[in-house]
Amino acid sequence: xxxxxxxxxxxxxxxxxxxxxxxxxxxxxxxxxxxxxxxxxxxxxxxxxxxxxxxxxxxxxxxxxxxxxxxxxxxxxxxxxxxxxxxxxxxxxxxxxxxxxxxxxxxxxxxxxxxxxxxxxxxxxxxxxxxxxxxxxxxxxxxxxxxxxxxxxxxxxxxxxxxxxxxxxxxxxxxxxxxxxxxxxxxxxxxxxxxxxxxxxxxxxxxxxxxxxxxxxxxxxxxxxxxxxxxxxxxxxxxxxxxxxxxxxxxxxxxxxxxxxxxxxxxxxxxxxxxxxxxxxxxxxxxxxxxxxxxxxxxxxxxxxxxxxxxxxxxxxxxxxxxxxxxxxxxxxxxxxxxxxxxxxxxxxx
Amino acid sequence: xxxxxxxxxxxxxxxxxxxxxxxxxxxxxxxxxxxxxxxxxxxxxxxxxxxxxxxxxxxxxxxxxxxxxxxxxxxxxxxxxxxxxxxxxxxxxxxxxxxxxxxxxxxxxxxxxxxxxxxxxxxxxxxxxxxxxxxxxxxxxxxxxxxxxxxxxxxxxxxxxxxxxxxxxxxxxxxxxxxxxxxxxxxxxxxxxxxxxxxxxxxxxxxxxxxxxxxxxxxxxxxxxxxxxxxxxxxxxxxxxxxxxxxxxxxxxxxxxxxxxxxxxxxxxxxxxxxxxxxxxxxxxxxxxxxxxxxxxxxxxxxxxxxxxxxxxxxxxxxxxxxxxxxxxxxxxxxxxxxxxxxxxxxxxx
Numbered sequence: 001x002x003x004x005x006x007x008x009x010x011x012x013x014x015x016x017x018x019x020x021x022x023x024x025x026x027x028x029x030x031x032x033x034x035x036x037x038x039x040x041x042x043x044x045x046x047x048x049x050x051x052x053x054x055x056x057x058x059x060x061x062x063x064x065x066x067x068x069x070x071x072x073x074x075x076x077x078x079x080x081x082x083x084x085x086x087x088x089x090x091x092x093x094x095x096x097x098x099x100x101x102x103x104x105x106x107x108x109x110x111x112x113x114x115x116x117x118x119x120x121x122x123x124x125x126x127x128x129x130x131x132x133x134x135x136x137x138x139x140x141x142x143x144x145x146x147x148x149x150x151x152x153x154x155x156x157x158x159x160x161x162x163x164x165x166x167x168x169x170x171x172x173x174x175x176x177x178x179x180x181x182x183x184x185x186x187x188x189x190x191x192x193x194x195x196x197x198x199x200x201x202x203x204x205x206x207x208x209x210x211x212x213x214x215x216x217x218x219x220x221x222x223x224x225x226x227x228x229x230x231x232x233x234x235x236x237x238x239x240x241x242x243x244x245x246x247x248x249x250x251x252x253x254x255x256x257x258x259x260x261x262x263x264x265x266x267x268x269x270x271x272x273x274x275x276x277x278x279x280x281x282x283x284x285x286x287x288x289x290x291x292x293x294x295x296x297x298x299x300x301x302x303x304x305x306x307x308x309x310x311x312x313x314x315x316x317x318x319x320x321x322x323x324x325x326x327x328x329x330x331x332x333x334x335x336x337x338x339x340x341x342x343x344x345x346x347x348x349x350x
Numbered sequence: 351x352x353x354x355x356x357x358x359x360x361x362x363x364x365x366x367x368x369x370x371x372x373x374x375x376x377x378x379x380x381x382x383x384x385x386x387x388x389x390x391x392x393x394x395x396x397x398x399x400x401x402x403x404x405x406x407x408x409x410x411x412x413x414x415x416x417x418x419x420x421x422x423x424x425x426x427x428x429x430x431x432x433x434x435x436x437x438x439x440x441x442x443x444x445x446x447x448x449x450x451x452x453x454x455x456x457x458x459x460x461x462x463x464x465x466x467x468x469x470x471x472x473x474x475x476x477x478x479x480x481x482x483x484x485x486x487x488x489x490x491x492x493x494x495x496x497x498x499x500x501x502x503x504x505x506x507x508x509x510x511x512x513x514x515x516x517x518x519x520x521x522x523x524x525x526x527x528x529x530x531x532x533x534x535x536x537x538x539x540x541x542x543x544x545x546x547x548x549x550x551x552x553x554x555x556x557x558x559x560x561x562x563x564x565x566x567x568x569x570x571x572x573x574x575x576x577x578x579x580x581x582x583x584x585x586x587x588x589x590x591x592x593x594x595x596x597x598x599x600x601x602x603x604x605x606x607x608x609x610x611x612x613x614x615x616x617x618x619x620x621x622x623x624x625x626x627x628x629x630x631x632x633x634x635x636x637x638x639x640x641x642x643x644x645x646x647x648x649x650x651x652x653x654x655x656x657x658x659x660x661x662x663x664x665x666x667x668x669x670x671x672x673x674x675x676x677x678x679x680x681x682x683x684x685x686x687x688x689x690x691x692x693x694x695x696x697x698x699x700x
Binding site for chain 1: 548586588
């Protein structure tokens with residue numbers, strides 16, 4: 001009899017605004033949906049055990065998870081680097097440690113984004129050939145499909161070769177985890193014409209053009225949303241500003257519309273008639289569907305979810321980590337990056 | 351009897367997707383609303399004359415405008431720099447020339463943004479003490495008030511002192527033209543804590559902290575929309591990406607919602623009940639209210655409107671130019687910049 005392959009994911013159960021209830025609910029849903037999943041539930045054991053019983057962890061599902069105790073949590077007011085000193089025993093640090101020790105294949109956290117990045121970068125370390133791990137946002141575009149924007153905050157100042165590496169890693173993630181065939185790759189600039197943009201962007205475009213990628217050239221800010229590209233690479237400063245701006249703008253617009261529907265009896269009636277269609281529309285744009293931002297280029301899989309994740313987003317994040325393991329994303333990254341970078345390198349004037 | 355002060359604005363009547371009808375309608379509305387306005391209508395005279403008669407330019411209103419002939423228009427496929435060579439006789443170039451020759455105080459165009467920028471920067475030239483003119487986007491925030499984001503595309507690579515100058519110019523524009531008392535100024539970064547961000551941003555923040563401005567420190571992408579800041583300075587690469595992303599995202603969301611309301615009979619009924627409230631909401635976010643992006647730091651006033659401007663947006667753009675003249679924005683910029691930059695300079699170690 002074949003021994004079934006099982007992937008082990010360490011979940012930071014204590015991280016996130018709705019933790020530990022939403023994280024445990026998401027964990028349970030993921031265990032139900034994926035029979036090749038084993039979860040390490042990292043957090044305050046005394047608190048988690050009774051909650052798990054209450055939420056219905058039992059039988060075969062319970063057998064596919066283990067509780068790993070962590071004494072503290074990184075709070076929103078803590079520094080990201082606190083995991084290196086005073087919060088060495090925090091749930092995110094302990095979860096990352098499991099990956100480092102080879103006891104888990106990946107780590108998933110909805111907690112402090114900075115701390116999760118530091119834990120993944122420093123505890124796990126970079127893959128061979130990766131100069132800089134980067135954070136990829138999976139954004140729903142207007143066709144209801146995902147666009148990968150990266151880096152969104154792991155690297156402030158980037159050199160051209162970093163932008164090129166981000167593009168390669170993003171393309172592999174888009175293909176393997178999001179199921180996009182031959183992802184269309186662009187580099188963010190201020191105009192679509194070749195030669196527009198900063199010196200760094202132009203050099204990155206040149207490097208990408210020489211690579212065996214489906215590189216379409218320059219992308220603009222609008223292309224994040226219109227589905228013209230599947231992967232857009234940029235430095236972490238721009239990506240972070242774009243992500244935070246988009247989140248706030250979309251939320252503000254939706255909040256404003258909600259206000260509109262509560263104005264008076266007529267608009268409330270309007271809302272009743274429109275509700276199912278509005279829900280379908282909102283679902284098309286729902287971040288929870290994609291489950292979080294992968295930190296690409298580290299040894300092991302790392303998915304960092306939004307602090308406000310609900311149980312569905314937690315489930316999606318765990319699924320993303322699992323699919324990344326199943327599709328051996330890191331092997332692909334290491335292999336492809338080695339090949340492409342040596343390609344690009346060999347074309348430089350000697 | 352006092353001779354009334356009159357401000358002269360050169361309008362590129364041929365620029366914009368809806369030109370020349372929308373530009374002429376906007377011009378007429380502006381002439382009606384502002385008795386201290388004289389307009390130079392720059393464009394194809396043979397085409398404009400009959401159209402003006404048709405639209406009702408007559409009597410006192412007609413007396414407050416002059417048609418200035420321009421033989422060509424910069425098309426969307428032309429290069430921005432075409433105004434320097436093959437399109438020297440274009441409406442935007444001729445309009446800018448009127449300002450340079452002292453025949454007009456400001457220029458307004460809804461045409462090719464790049465060409466309008468080049469015309470303003472090269473034909474008008476920079477104000478004394480301004481290293482780099484910059485383009486300011488006036489964005490409606492969630493409180494229905496404007497937030498000034500600058501630079502949004504005039505300068506790709508910026509040094510710290512450029513970011514500081516943008517902030518000063520934006521603050522003056524916000525105060526004088528948008529009527530915001532003691533504008534709250536921020537520098538765009540990846541976190542609100544002091545010390546977060548690139549070396550350039552940190553240096554810019556230090557310079558701004560030393561100035562006599564209402565400087566609050568670092569702003570994040572989300573702060574463009576939440577009304578925490580009135581003015582946010584950034585380099586033109588980031589600003590351009592942010593602006594184009596936000597435009598596409600907002601349009602996509604609104605387009606998607608429109609689709610929702612057309613799905614079936616119930617949702618159409620929903621739309622009927624909600625229409626007045628939706629209109630009020632849309633008006634709160636309407637770019638047309640602010641009329642365009644000022645190019646700050648050039649000799650003379652320059653307002654660059656959106657290509658898709660309707661007549662109301664044209665009117666708003668002309669009004670913005672007029673108010674900038676009335677409030678002597680450029681005198682303030684020159685005076686303040688001279689004072690603040692020498693302040694900042696004098697605090698450097700000798």
